[in-house]
Amino acid sequence: MENLKLEIKEKIIENLNLEDVEIADIQDSDKLFGDGLGLDSIDALELIVMLDKDYGIKLTDPKQGKSIFESIDTMSKYITENRTK
């Protein structure tokens, strides 16, 4: 699980072009949206694509994203339970 969390942080920083953000800056329980990492709606769509492309998870209801993408903790738990690759 710890390796997966590290991998997700790396992907978020690279795929969402978070300049000047280091892996150590993102705590597992930090909010990714709003006051936390400050991600926006386009970032949310990128995360949905990332789930599909890298872990084989298709979100049929985009509203699910709100709880899945709450933090690195929630993302890693959801990916572990639902990944197909």
Next chain:
Amino acid sequence: MYIQSYCHIKNDQLWLNGKDIFKDAQKNDLKGFLKNSYKNQNINYPKFFKMDNLSKLAILASELILSKIDVQEFDNNIALVFSNNASSLDTDRKHQKTINDLDDYFPSPAIFVYTLPNIGIGEISIKHQLKSENAFFVFEEFNAGFHRNYENSLIQNKKSKAVLGGWINVDEENYSAFLYMVSEHGTIEHTEQNLLKLYKE
């Protein structure tokens, strides 16, 4: 009408009113040059890094001019009139690559939102809270006569109090920017000849 100030971005250099204000000596690619220029100009706007190269170039060039003036002096009514030759082709190609293979079909929303040339105008408007007239034209080359007429018309017809106009072009590693501010005050007359002369500097 007068040209208040103008800038160029080309050949790894930033120029403001004819003076060289930054040269990137690191021989970067365009992405690296834009990043170094952003840092050199102390532009604190993290969203910059999420933009495509065309919008980054537009933001960078606009900052050279708008950061030196009080936008509120013009009631935030500064029209934006840009043109270029390559439209958004640079980003269109990147988007195309993500959808070419039906077995590997993952279009990126972050790339797709920049597949129009006028998105850079929107980025400038958001950053400076401009709710003004704007247009982006695609020409074979910089059309000084068209720009002069269109920009004068906007101010003369009270559609805007000033205009930020010019040329913003990106096609892979080839790029150039020439922006200028037109208003009722300045020293260089806003004529077709002067625009062409400044463009060629």
